Amino acid sequence: MKDFKEIKIQNLVKYYGNRKVVDNFNLTIKNGEFITLLGPSGCGKTTILNSIAGLIPIDGGSIYIDDECIDDGKRFIPPEKRNFGMVFQNYALFPHLTVFENVAFGLRIRKFPPSEIRERVINALRMVHLEEHIDKYPRQLSGGEQQRTALARCIVTEPRLMLLDEPLSNLDALLRIEMRYELKAIHEKLGITTIYVTHDQQEALALSDRIVVLNKGKIQQIGTPEEIYSYPRNLFVAHFLGFRNIWNVDVIHVKDGEIEFKLGDFILNAVLNEKYKEHIHNSIRDKKKLYISIRPEDIKIGEGPINSLEMRVEVMEYLGQVRQLWGYINGNLRIEISTFEKIILNPGDKIKIYIPPERILVFPEEDVQ
Amino acid sequence: MKKREFLTVFLLLLPVLIYFIFLFVYPFIYGLHLSLTNDEGKFTLANFIRFLTDPWDANTIWITLKIAIPATLLNVLIAMPLAYYMRHGIKGEKLISFLLILPITLGSVFVAEGMLTYMGPNGWLNKILMALKIIDKPYRFTHNYLGVLLALIIQGFPFVFLMLLGYISGIDPTLEKAASILGASRWYIFRRIIFPLWMPGIAMATSLNFVMNFTVFPSAVLLGQPSGPTRVISIAAYQWAFEKFDFHMASAIAIIMGLVELIFILIVMLIRQRFFKIVATSGGKG
Amino acid sequence: MRRIKFSGILYWIAIFVYVFNVLGIIFTVILNSLSKNWYTDWFPKIFTLEWYSYMAKEHDLTQLLFATFVVVISVALISLLIGYPAAYIFARYNFKFKNVLLSLLLVPMLVPPMTYGIPLAAMLYKLRLATRISGVILANLVPIIPYVVLILYPFIEQIDVSYESAARILGASRLRTFVKVLLPLTVPGIFTAALLSIVRTIAMFELTFLVAGPKSQTVIVALYYDAYAAGTRPPQAIDALAVVYFLITMTFLLIALKFASPTQFVYRGK
Ligand SMILES: Nc1ncnc2c1ncn2[C@@H]1O[C@H](COP(=O)(O)OP(=O)(O)OP(=O)(O)O)[C@@H](O)[C@H]1O
Numbered sequence A: 001m002k003d004f005k006e007i008k009i010q011n012l013v014k015y016y017g018n019r020k021v022v023d024n025f026n027l028t029i030k031n032g033e034f035i036t037l038l039g040p041s042g043c044g045k046t047t048i049l050n051s052i053a054g055l056i057p058i059d060g061g062s063i064y065i066d067d068e069c070i071d072d073g074k075r076f077i078p079p080e081k082r083n084f085g086m087v088f089q090n091y092a093l094f095p096h097l098t099v100f101e102n103v104a105f106g107l108r109i110r111k112f113p114p115s116e117i118r119e120r121v122i123n124a125l126r127m128v129h130l131e132e133h134i135d136k137y138p139r140q141l142s143g144g145e146q147q148r149t150a151l152a153r154c155i156v157t158e159p160r161l162m163l164l165d166e167p168l169s170n171l172d173a174l175l176r177i178e179m180r181y182e183l184k185a186i187h188e189k190l191g192i193t194t195i196y197v198t199h200d201q202q203e204a205l206a207l208s209d210r211i212v213v214l215n216k217g218k219i220q221q222i223g224t225p226e227e228i229y230s231y232p233r234n235l236f237v238a239h240f241l242g243f244r245n246i247w248n249v250d251v252i253h254v255k256d257g258e259i260e261f262k263l264g265d266f267i268l269n270a271v272l273n274e275k276y277k278e279h280i281h282n283s284i285r286d287k288k289k290l291y292i293s294i295r296p297e298d299i300k301i302g303e304g305p306i307n308s309l310e311m312r313v314e315v316m317e318y319l320g321q322v323r324q325l326w327g328y329i330n331g332n333l334r335i336e337i338s339t340f341e342k343i344i345l346n347p348g349d350k351i352k353i354y355i356p357p358e359r360i361l362v363f364p365e366e367d368v369q
Numbered sequence B: 001m002k003k004r005e006f007l008t009v010f011l012l013l014l015p016v017l018i019y020f021i022f023l024f025v026y027p028f029i030y031g032l033h034l035s036l037t038n039d040e041g042k043f044t045l046a047n048f049i050r051f052l053t054d055p056w057d058a059n060t061i062w063i064t065l066k067i068a069i070p071a072t073l074l075n076v077l078i079a080m081p082l083a084y085y086m087r088h089g090i091k092g093e094k095l096i097s098f099l100l101i102l103p104i105t106l107g108s109v110f111v112a113e114g115m116l117t118y119m120g121p122n123g124w125l126n127k128i129l130m131a132l133k134i135i136d137k138p139y140r141f142t143h144n145y146l147g148v149l150l151a152l153i154i155q156g157f158p159f160v161f162l163m164l165l166g167y168i169s170g171i172d173p174t175l176e177k178a179a180s181i182l183g184a185s186r187w188y189i190f191r192r193i194i195f196p197l198w199m200p201g202i203a204m205a206t207s208l209n210f211v212m213n214f215t216v217f218p219s220a221v222l223l224g225q226p227s228g229p230t231r232v233i234s235i236a237a238y239q240w241a242f243e244k245f246d247f248h249m250a251s252a253i254a255i256i257m258g259l260v261e262l263i264f265i266l267i268v269m270l271i272r273q274r275f276f277k278i279v280a281t282s283g284g285k286g
Numbered sequence C: 001m002r003r004i005k006f007s008g009i010l011y012w013i014a015i016f017v018y019v020f021n022v023l024g025i026i027f028t029v030i031l032n033s034l035s036k037n038w039y040t041d042w043f044p045k046i047f048t049l050e051w052y053s054y055m056a057k058e059h060d061l062t063q064l065l066f067a068t069f070v071v072v073i074s075v076a077l078i079s080l081l082i083g084y085p086a087a088y089i090f091a092r093y094n095f096k097f098k099n100v101l102l103s104l105l106l107v108p109m110l111v112p113p114m115t116y117g118i119p120l121a122a123m124l125y126k127l128r129l130a131t132r133i134s135g136v137i138l139a140n141l142v143p144i145i146p147y148v149v150l151i152l153y154p155f156i157e158q159i160d161v162s163y164e165s166a167a168r169i170l171g172a173s174r175l176r177t178f179v180k181v182l183l184p185l186t187v188p189g190i191f192t193a194a195l196l197s198i199v200r201t202i203a204m205f206e207l208t209f210l211v212a213g214p215k216s217q218t219v220i221v222a223l224y225y226d227a228y229a230a231g232t233r234p235p236q237a238i239d240a241l242a243v244v245y246f247l248i249t250m251t252f253l254l255i256a257l258k259f260a261s262p263t264q265f266v267y268r269g270k
């Protein structure tokens, strides 16, 4: 069944009323890949997934599997003919059918002989460790068991493409991590091409071959977890992946990937990373103003060789391993730091901090959403 | 909307559209046409003029209003405090609602037939009132104005009550708590919070109940004096249609009936808007 | 505290007076139909079933019951066939004029039958459908179809779309998705709608009265004619027919209450 090389989504557009909910979505997925759509609530992830599945009509663009057009607005293969699988956020297990009948649903439509249906269902249920619940109804299952039933129902038909819409979001924190592991294991084992939707960056980083970061229906960045995490292309991606401390600064000068700028009364330096030089360099060359961003955990406490600042502490939170500090620099700029150091501070205390120049991300202004 | 979607929507709505046009819109237009024409099919206002100038017929409007308005007001005024009291639920709610919907589901004909015996000179009601020494000889509850009024209350009260209850129990109870923590008295809370939020529901229940009362028919015939003090407008329409076989006239009366209903609803809406400028957002469930 | 108690007592008195009289009316009808004769005593002295056989002979009772059932069941079935697809569209699709259409549908439910019944009857007479069973069915459809739509619409809406999506993706066609998934999930809604329509149609006097002929009238209309011509038969025989009507209504009402809440009998839209 895994009979294709790639799925090509081109210029996908979707409107709800006059609102463009998906704006020129382009993505090529290779066979066997695990792709994650990551973005805040309402950014259009579900809409994209439903468009790919054929559950909602698209307003522009096309979807091809190799040379086979499955949707371009005119030619349209209905969802039941696409041989995809999908796991829904609420699992959508048919409440009037047992676990067995739920998993067998797709097989019965494909007219498999009863003995083979039984065998396949049991195999699928074994894979998700549910053999003993085979005759229960969905309401008699725990959340995790329901989730696994949905997964079994999805994989049992050996779909060409598996679409997962926040399948873990209804589970508690521990179960979520456990199921994440199972999902990954099943993907490794079966190699089914997968599009996974989530707004949880941890999940995205842990599972994906590639991540597509979305905001307001537009692709912000496509890359491996490593690329996305360390080298966000713009402020939105940076912020979504944990960069805080976003400040507007005045450029003093730019040279060879090094930038000198003024943050309030302080003069600071940033070193651009190799990965960016090309992309960023052109866009910031003649800028007077730039945005910079630093992860809270990248700011160090103490006297540094360069980029030293003084921070007035306002609030300290104890979070077990780390401590989170909020406060101000330069009188009125908010700053957030997290540190492993076992210090005790009181509101109003002043401490020395410094920022390693290679940890500073620089973005031209236009990127601000 | 995509063609594919449009076709689905259109095809599945088609039966309802056909029903609506042929069984509701068309008869209405047909009735309007009948009311504005004579036997030869010529346009005329004679039907309306004839109805409004013939005192025997025109009077039915006042007769009906004299029954419908007091019945509506009584129903609403009795039901309001009860619904207010019951707004957070109450013991035996299921049984009480069952007993309340009984007369609604049984319908006016059955209730009227029962009332004739129960409230008749030898009926239990008179017997009980005499046993309690409230009256010393049987009181005439039926075959008069009172009989029709009582029938409209027995039918209308549970309707208004359950409807008002639905609306008032849809008002978020934390609003009341918030207000009382702020120091508001019960009466103040009622006046400034519950009543304004309840108002759309009250207006709706009042309008619907009036419309029902204004078209009273079997009760007026069976429990009243259909050829005298309780000759309501429905009786007039019926007689023109099925005793004199003049559907032109009958349709004109039906149109007048509809107009009076509309005017009453507009008045209720006007009152509501005049006194309650703040548009309540929370109506209620249902 | 005292105020609350006081209003509580008033509340219970009001409910008691009301319920007492309603039950009184019902029991009077039942007792009277079973009594040989009943004048001044609290209860009848001699009980008899003779009025039932009298009534059954006077009215072709089989014919009457048959017509009633045919009308009631047809109205429920046709309303479901027409109303279900519409309710589905309202629950699943957003389109221009959706709210307008929904409000329009409310109108036949809210306007009292006497108002539109006369023109409707005039039309049905013109089409030569009046006095026939088919005419009675058509007339009764007018308030019931919107009623069915408005009962089913929220019912379908609260069933997550993802059940249907899941079935589609698993390979089920639209028809199969409907039969295997949506239909079983909406069975309670269908029963609710059917039973509530049946209860309403049994009790629908005005429309049936205006349209029916001698062979197509329902029990409630026969009861009206009996009560109208009260002098011509003994009151006990009229009450015997009333009891027959009462039993039919109560049967369906009690079944309906297994599915629906009592308030659904009253709410007519928002
Ligand atoms: N049927 C619809 N009609 C109108 N607007 C819709 C509809 N479905 C979704 N939208 C809008 O489209 C946008 C994208 O919705 P979508 O469900 O794709 O978001 P999402 O990224 O999946 O969000 P979440 O993480 O909350 O599930 C939202 O702003 C939503 O309000």
Ligand SMILES: [Mg+2]
Pocket: A045, A046, A047, A165
């Ligand atoms: Mg979503």
